[in-house]
Amino acid sequence: MSDATLDMPVGGTAQRAGNEPLVAADGTPLKQKLAQTTRRMKLRALMLTMPLVLFVLIAFVAPIGDMLFRSLYNPTGSNVVPAFAEAIQQWDGQDLPSEETVKIFVEDLAKARRSREIGRTVGNLATRLNYELPGYRSLVTKTARRAARITEGPYKEALFAIDKRWEERIVWTTLQRITKDYTLAFYLAATDRKYDADGSIVQADELYRIYVPILWKTIWVSALITALCFIIAYPVSYLLSTLPLRISNLLMILVLLPFWTSLLVRTSAWIAMLQTEGVVNNIFVYLGIITDESRIQMIYNLQGTIIAMVHILLPFMILPLYSVMKTIPPSYMRAARSMGASGTYAFMRVYFPQTVPGIAAGTLLVFILAIGYYITPALVGGNDGLLISNLIADHIKKTLNWSLGAALGTILLVVVLVFYWLYNKLVGVDNLKFG
Amino acid sequence: MKLKNMLLGTVFGAAVAFGATAAMADGHAKELTVVSWGGAYTKSQVEAYHKPFIEETGIQIKSEDYNGGIAEIKAQVEAGNVTWDIVDVELSDAVRACDEGLIEPLDPSILPAGADGTPAQEDFLEGTLHECAVANIVWSTIFSYDTTKITGDVPTTMADFFNTEKWPGKRGLRKGAKVNLEFALIADGVPAAEVYDVLATPEGVDRAFAKLDTIKDDVVWWEAGAQPPQLLADGEVLMTTAYNGRIFNAVAGEGKPFEIVWDGQVWDLDLWVIPKGAKNKEAAMEFLKFSTATEQLAAQASYISYGPARKSSAPLVGKFHNADIDMGPQMPTAPENLTNAVQNNFEFWADNADQLNERFNAWLAG
Numbered sequence: 013m014s015d016a017t018l019d020m021p022v023g024g025t026a027q028r029a030g031n032e033p034l035v036a037a038d039g040t041p042l043k044q045k046l047a048q049t050t051r052r053m054k055l056r057a058l059m060l061t062m063p064l065v066l067f068v069l070i071a072f073v074a075p076i077g078d079m080l081f082r083s084l085y086n087p088t089g090s091n092v093v094p095a096f097a098e099a100i101q102q103w104d105g106q107d108l109p110s111e112e113t114v115k116i117f118v119e120d121l122a123k124a125r126r127s128r129e130i131g132r133t134v135g136n137l138a139t140r141l142n143y144e145l146p147g148y149r150s151l152v153t154k155t156a157r158r159a160a161r162i163t164e165g166p167y168k169e170a171l172f173a174i175d176k177r178w179e180e181r182i183v184w185t186t187l188q189r190i191t192k193d194y195t196l197a198f199y200l201a202a203t204d205r206k207y208d209a210d211g212s213i214v215q216a217d218e219l220y221r222i223y224v225p226i227l228w229k230t231i232w233v234s235a236l237i238t239a240l241c242f243i244i245a246y247p248v249s250y251l252l253s254t255l256p257l258r259i260s261n262l263l264m265i266l267v268l269l270p271f272w273t274s275l276l277v278r279t280s281a282w283i284a285m286l287q288t289e290g291v292v293n294n295i296f297v298y299l300g301i302i303t304d305e306s307r308i309q310m311i312y313n314l315q316g317t318i319i320a321m322v323h324i325l326l327p328f329m330i331l332p333l334y335s336v337m338k339t340i341p342p343s344y345m346r347a348a349r350s351m352g353a354s355g356t357y358a359f360m361r362v363y364f365p366q367t368v369p370g371i372a373a374g375t376l377l378v379f380i381l382a383i384g385y386y387i388t389p390a391l392v393g394g395n396d397g398l399l400i401s402n403l404i405a406d407h408i409k410k411t412l413n414w415s416l417g418a419a420l421g422t423i424l425l426v427v428v429l430v431f432y433w434l435y436n437k438l439v440g441v442d443n444l445k446f447g
Numbered sequence: 448m449k450l451k452n453m454l455l456g457t458v459f460g461a462a463v464a465f466g467a468t469a470a471m472a473d474g475h476a477k478e479l480t481v482v483s484w485g486g487a488y489t490k491s492q493v494e495a496y497h498k499p500f501i502e503e504t505g506i507q508i509k510s511e512d513y514n515g516g517i518a519e520i521k522a523q524v525e526a527g528n529v530t531w532d533i534v535d536v537e538l539s540d541a542v543r544a545c546d547e548g549l550i551e552p553l554d555p556s557i558l559p560a561g562a563d564g565t566p567a568q569e570d571f572l573e574g575t576l577h578e579c580a581v582a583n584i585v586w587s588t589i590f591s592y593d594t595t596k597i598t599g600d601v602p603t604t605m606a607d608f609f610n611t612e613k614w615p616g617k618r619g620l621r622k623g624a625k626v627n628l629e630f631a632l633i634a635d636g637v638p639a640a641e642v643y644d645v646l647a648t649p650e651g652v653d654r655a656f657a658k659l660d661t662i663k664d665d666v667v668w669w670e671a672g673a674q675p676p677q678l679l680a681d682g683e684v685l686m687t688t689a690y691n692g693r694i695f696n697a698v699a700g701e702g703k704p705f706e707i708v709w710d711g712q713v714w715d716l717d718l719w720v721i722p723k724g725a726k727n728k729e730a731a732m733e734f735l736k737f738s739t740a741t742e743q744l745a746a747q748a749s750y751i752s753y754g755p756a757r758k759s760s761a762p763l764v765g766k767f768h769n770a771d772i773d774m775g776p777q778m779p780t781a782p783e784n785l786t787n788a789v790q791n792n793f794e795f796w797a798d799n800a801d802q803l804n805e806r807f808n809a810w811l812a813g
Contacts, residue, residue, distance in 0.1 A: 135547035135548065139547065398812060
């Protein structure tokens with residue numbers, strides 16, 4: 013605008029008179045000019061937020077979208093045996109597929125056998141079938157090795173001769189299902205269920221149920237950690253907020269120092285403290301509380317996971333509590349007491365309600381962080397201290413069943429959102445106060 | 448203006464630095480990355496394969512360790528950034544990786560003939576040449592104990608390993624279903640030859656888990672091959688399963704008082720595979736041909752007690768490299784060690800590993 017003012021003819025302002033609309037230096041009406049300028053400023057503001065928007069899109073929305081997609085979309089079947097994938101959909105699921113369909117299957121297998129392209133090999137189809145019918149992997153690879161030699165019918169008989177499992181209807185119903193690109197099978201597996209021969213959904217065998225129990229365990233362990241953090245943090249925060257600033261700052265550093273220390277260092281420190289040859293056990297033995305033979309197993313189990321995680325997540329509870337308590341004037345409590353309320357009554361009716369926003373923020377933070385925690389359980393969880401995120405990592409890194417990993421990840425995300433919604437209903441997100 | 452200059456400077460500096468790293472990477476292109484299982488085993492390969500190979504070809508070798516499985520190969524191939532050139536894998540993993548197109552097909556006719564002139568295809572033991580992999584050694588999982596801790600009545604059978612009443616104390620086992628289920632069945636009285644027939648039935652799997660249940664509370668789980676000798680030495684466990692070569696080297700190389708029990712051993716192959724799209728494929732092929740030649744396989748056997756995959760290497764196997772110990776009787780394939788032995792059934796594990804590991808994890812967490 014300053015440029016415009018400079019260019020303005022000297023007499024410009026003197027010309028203004030009567031009902032003529034106000035004009036800017038370049039002659040456009042002032043209203044229009046203003047709209048133009050605000051638009052430009054809005055655009056500039058938008059441009060300034062673009063890096064953040066892009067970052068969120070690339071680093072957050074896209075990966076989560078990809079995860080959701082992968083958990084439902086698995087084109088392995090139609091990639092490996094494309095012609096069969098179309099033909100088998102005509103089958104009504106009774107008896108066995110027609111001779112013609114089986115012929116297409118044999119031809120497709122022979123073709124796929126020559127493929128070395130990732131995602132289109134016989135091995136990929138075999139692995140995909142094996143996810144839903146454990147133990148049937150070699151049925152596909154073995155048959156594919158001989159498929160090229162089957163040049164004339166009857167094709168069904170030829171398959172039966174290779175392996176009599178081809179006579180089982182469930183093999184064909186499963187093949188029919190996995191040659192569709194979109195599937196719910198991974199969500200079923202993630203909730204300990206599966207399809208039977210007729211395509212109905214049934215519970216997995218009891219010995220193979222693993223994900224639902226672990227999910228429940230993750231939820232209650234996170235709730236327990238949150239409760240423990242609250243019980244420890246509340247008095248500490250109260251102390252911090254009421255002590256003179258000089259002392260409370262010193263104590264605050266004791267809270268913040270571990271907060272700034274690397275997660276790995278703190279977890280390893282707990283290993284050094286709690287292991288059977290560790291500091292705590294040594295002290296117990298020295299004091300004669302336990303004998304050298306009966307050292308207590310305190311880490312590499314669920315107990316170790318809980319202890320280490322409570323310690324690591326504690327600052328996330330203390331900091332919001334402290335910042336809220338700091339704003340509560342001590343005169344409120346004194347007023348309540350002076351009007352005859354007992355100490356407990358004044359605390360419950362006057363002090364505690366004012367700390368609720370801090371409690372809300374602290375518990376939400378700790379619970380959500382705990383439910384997806386990975387490193388600490390992986391390091392100190394042993395066998396029974398593992399949580400759902402460790403199983404997800406296992407499927408991404410070891411078994412390579414990325415679709416199942418994605419389905420489990422999506423379920424975890426939904427669980428967190430449900431808890432957030434519940435929380436909003438109970439406490440109200442507007443009541444949160446992080447400080 | 449100042450900010451602009453600074454920005455320009457940073458961008459320029461970054462570009463130069465980036466260019467420099469790229470140039471350096473080019474300069475090192477002739478470095479072959481060989482991936483194996485670490486510890487005493489990798490050391491035996493460095494002595495028998497890497498050092499003579501570097502001397503002969505001038506190609507530098509970078510040695511990396513891993514704990515088995517095809518996850519890393521798959522991740523590298525699918526991301527199109529293959530940093531491993533040649534990898535030492537177990538048979539069931541080689542078969543699966545080959546089926547899924549993750550590794551290069553290999554033509555056995557390119558392999559050199561044996562030192563005695565036998566063509567490679569006849570010289571290699573049966574089942575050691577695969578369409579995508581070439582075996583170098585035969586190795587075994589056995590169990591072992593410390594002779595200073597167990598005196599008097601010593602364990603001699605797989606059933607003794609599971610007998611925590613007679614020999615109370617912790618047991619070391621590899622974390623996973625493979626081999627442990629075989630051991631459990633053998634300990635439960637299943638003859639070695641029938642192990643996989645029994646394991647193929649749901650009742651057989653139940654039976655194996657029931658047997659593992661009897662020692663579950665006493666088990667310390669290990670993952671890397673170097674761990675079990677350490678667990679024994681530290682007194683963390685009374686007995687442990689282990690790869691036979693690791694125990695042998697702790698005894699022969701470090702004078703540890705360990706004893707190997709061969710009853711119920713489960714033997715397997717280790718094979719070289721070349722990941723698809725390996726950056727130094729040519730050099731990797733050269734290394735593969737070089738390391739699986741008669742002399743190299745025989746030389747490796749003097750550094751660790753794993754049997755060479757070539758028949759022509761057997762007569763050349765002598766003594767341990769720095770002690771007066773005949774290597775022959777230390778091999779998993781020595782006749783006296785094979786009286787009650789199982790060969791790992793790669794097809795069974797390629798088929799059932801996912802499901803059984805899932806059950807194993809559920810069992811472990813429960």
